[in-house]
Amino acid sequence: MTRGVRGATTVDRNDEIEVIGKTEELLLEMIAQNNIVAEDVCSVLISVTADLTAAFPARALRTIEGWTYVPVMCVREIEVPGSLTQCVRVMLHWNTDKKQREIRHIYQHGAVSLRPDLAEKHT
Template sequence: MEDNSVSWKVRAIRGATTASENSVAAIREVVTELMLAIESENSLDVNEIISVTFSVTRDLDAVFPAAIARQRPNWDTVPLLDVQQMYVESDLDFCIRCLIHFNTPDPNQPIHHIYQRGAKHLRPDWGFVKARVPTH
């Protein structure tokens, strides 16, 4: 007897970017750019998203990134959360990070984590330049 059941798995996509300033327009621009890149590079089906958490550095408070993401087509029912990133003196300024949990019927689906603008420096282990890590 053949097993035709689908084996779903929870996976996660990371992303980060930096805004040019603390303004609604600057934050909207980079969040929209990041979400578009994550969706297209991962063939992400919004119906498979479990939840998205955005974190922002303490210098960003003009608008919630989740409010921007919620305006994307079909994202109005996705559970979204905004939090403030833990403050570390050497962290990037105006940085927005996201963590997207989603279900997938393909447990081997390649994941493309998207790091844009100044955030490209955050993950040297994913092929980017050296991170800003304090030595003391």
């Protein structure tokens, strides 16, 4: 079965080090909380809000040992008035036997506001 693992974070500024660092922090937490092995991952889709242009957040995945061959793509989120800004979202497609309710979706920093129900569930 392929499952989606969601994650999101926010950055404090549109800066290369900030974008890559916060994305790496998010990815490492998603991997750790779900015991994900790179070989079991189909692909990773990373989106950013329009105000984040300093770096491709996918570069963060390349800093993690063993993740060199996992396909990853960056896209831009649609601009909805009043939506969260300076946000990086991740959708990781993972082959696993876990049930939907067992997946630990990770929301960090200002992105906790996107799914407070899931953030509270796993703290």
